[in-house]
Each structure stands twice: as C-alpha cells, then as structure tokens.
Amino acid sequence: MNLDFHYYGTYCAARLAGYGRREAEEIAYYAQFVDECSESLLKKKGVSADRLSVTVNSDDELTAQFTDLRAYTKEQLRQVGGIWSAFHFLPGNLHGEIAAAELSEEEQREFKRLCLPDSPLMVKMVQQAKADGSLPAIGMAMHILADTWAHSYFAGIPARHVNNIQGDVHELRDTREVKLTFTLDTLPDNLEGNRYSHTPPNAFRDKSIVYLGHGRIGHLPDYSFMRYAYKPAWLQSGMTLKNNALDFGKAFCQMMAAMQYIRGDRETFDKYVYAELDAVKKQKLQELFKVRVLRSDEQWRHFIEHDLSAEDTAAGCIVAFDVNKCFREYDAAPRKSDTGLARFLAASKNHRYLVEKEAGPYPA
Ligand SMILES: [Zn+2]
Numbered sequence: 001m002n003l004d005f006h007y008y009g010t011y012c013a014a015r016l017a018g019y020g021r022r023e024a025e026e027i028a029y030y031a032q033f034v035d036e037c038s039e040s041l042l043k044k045k046g047v048s049a050d051r052l053s054v055t056v057n058s059d060d061e062l063t064a065q066f067t068d069l070r071a072y073t074k075e076q077l078r079q080v081g082g083i084w085s086a087f088h089f090l091p092g093n094l095h096g097e098i099a100a101a102e103l104s105e106e107e108q109r110e111f112k113r114l115c116l117p118d119s120p121l122m123v124k125m126v127q128q129a130k131a132d133g134s135l136p137a138i139g140m141a142m143h144i145l146a147d148t149w150a151h152s153y154f155a156g157i158p159a160r161h162v163n164n165i166q167g168d169v170h171e172l173r174d175t176r177e178v179k180l181t182f183t184l185d186t187l188p189d190n191l192e193g194n195r196y197s198h199t200p201p202n203a204f205r206d207k208s209i210v211y212l213g214h215g216r217i218g219h220l221p222d223y224s225f226m227r228y229a230y231k232p233a234w235l236q237s238g239m240t241l242k243n244n245a246l247d248f249g250k251a252f253c254q255m256m257a258a259m260q261y262i263r264g265d266r267e268t269f270d271k272y273v274y275a276e277l278d279a280v281k282k283q284k285l286q287e288l289f290k291v292r293v294l295r296s297d298e299q300w301r302h303f304i305e306h307d308l309s310a311e312d313t314a315a316g317c318i319v320a321f322d323v324n325k326c327f328r329e330y331d332a333a334p335r336k337s338d339t340g341l342a343r344f345l346a347a348s349k350n351h352r353y354l355v356e357k358e359a360g361p362y363p364a
Helices: 003-016 021-033 039-044 059-067 074-087 105-111 120-132 135-150 244-263 279-290 297-308 310-315 325-332 340-359
Strands: 165-173 176-179 181-183 195-197 227-232 240-243
Touching (some): 003 297, 021 135, 074 340, 120 135, 120 340, 135 340, 244 279, 297 310
C-alpha cells in the first residue's frame, strides 16, 4: 500500500468510524508516517537519541544495503527484520496457520513470520492501541493492520525460502491472463506495457536484501487494482491468487471496526470482524480500487469531497500530506513529550516489544 491508502484511506475509515475531521486527519497523518520514520530522517531532524524509534528504512538506506555485497551480520538481520516484521509484515503464522513442507528447523521458525491478515497478534496490537489511546498510536496500528492485507504471504525478513517466487506471474484482467514482465531498473512501473520492476534473485545468498518482503514481485501487492496469480517459494503445488481490490476493501472495513472499538462504540474486537459499509460507499470504493493507476490520491480526494459525508463535502478534502508537519510541532513545543511525534515514537517502541514478545527473537 502507498500514501493513497495509508493517508486518504485511513482518513476515510476514521471518519466513518466516528472521528471528527481534525482527529481523523491526525490518525491518517501518523498512519502514513510509518512509511516515513527512518533513522536518517529522525537524525536529520535532530530528534534526541533516547526517543529514536525507527519504523522504516529510507530508499537510501535500502540502496546502501543493496549495493553492499557482504552477507548480513546477525545485528543487521536483527535491525532489518525488527523494522519490517513489526511495522509492515506483522507475523501471522505464529501458530502454524499455514504449513510448508520440507523446511529446516530454522526455516520453520522464520516461516512463522509469514504475514497474514486476521492474526491473533493483529488483535493484540489493536488492544494495545486502545490502551494507549493517543491518535498517533491509533494511526500507527492502522498502517500495520492495513499492511497485513496488502503484504499477506510475504515476511518482513530477508529469507529466500519465504519470499522468493517461482515461475511466471500473471495478471488476471477481466477474463484474460496477462503474463507480466519484470525488470531490474528503477523506472516507474509501466501498466500499459505490463512491465514492473522487482529485485533480482541472488543465487549465492539465502538471506539477501532481494528476499526482503515482496521485493521479488515488485510493487504488485501495493496496487489496489491488481489481481494476480503467482507461486510463492513455500507453496508445494498450485498457485496463490491475490485480489487486491477485495483485500483492500476488507482492510478498510477492518480498520473501521478496530477504530469503532478503540473509540468505545463497539464492545469487542476480534479476528474476522469488519464494519458494514452502506451499499453506495461500498460500490464507490470498489470502483476506486479498480482504477488502473500507480497512485490513486486523486480518486481518494474525489471520494472525500463527494461521497464521504456532507461535512467533508462542505470542507473539501484534507490537506496534502506534509512530512514536516510533526517536526514543526515538535520543534515549537516546550514539552516534547506532549507532541504527536513523541507519542508516535513511544507507541512504536511499545509495538516493537509486543511483536518481539509474541514472535520471539529474530534471528533466533
Ligand atoms: Zn507499510
């Protein structure tokens, strides 16, 4: 998922869950901030070392890993796996929900980190966000919850036996199957030409950056319109089918249910609980998800202005995302602990503890 869903989509789900415009905007801001909060950014902005908590690697940090041909050290694995497992690929296979044959003991342990939606850990995360209660903590949890849908069947660790793919990838478009081409460039994906960038395989190393998350299948999991079939490394036979529009719809309704619960408007929250959307909005959102574009910001802005609520229509759309907003507030605040950024960083530390406690150490 990209800024389109994490920022605008989270805003809409928060509004429909009952939050006011200003609160929904703050939740949406911190949902997107999970994709911004790199070590280099925090250091550049002068955030004090005792507060540092990182939720993503910047593009430059990833490129540096990519061009470093040495094998990961245990410490590097811990850092990379800690960030990507906790914040973008929440482990969902801790009780062996999906079995894979012919794995060594170490591989079995790593396979438990497969990201799956509707996991017990996702429910615990939502309960922890409720206990925290701050809007930045809620935004952070909504990012991670949404990612469990987009990133299902991949893991946030560099592991070939989990994240590699076998053979061709086909987009299922209407009644046609279109074979996709993958390239190693950094050009934008070409939807008309059916060409997508991905990471190359690495024959020499099982724990390589190219096997982190969904790199081997490029950005396919992040596009709401994409419906595709492929064979993950761990699947013995058959294919895995991903229908992103359906999954993004479920993510949206699960975020709504989670936020209704956090607000106290829903008594319980559990796996497989989704809020009901009215038929018109449901239809409009499905149409939005199916538009073939790399980023659907414009479609979301249109939805907010015309279809979300009378209040939103009158007010127009929310402001465009500005990553510096939280740092301006932080710099100006006499008490840093009262700022949204400090709350976000504290919540992200607690979330890391929760994931480490539940999923165990990585590498083991
Ligand atoms: Zn993410």
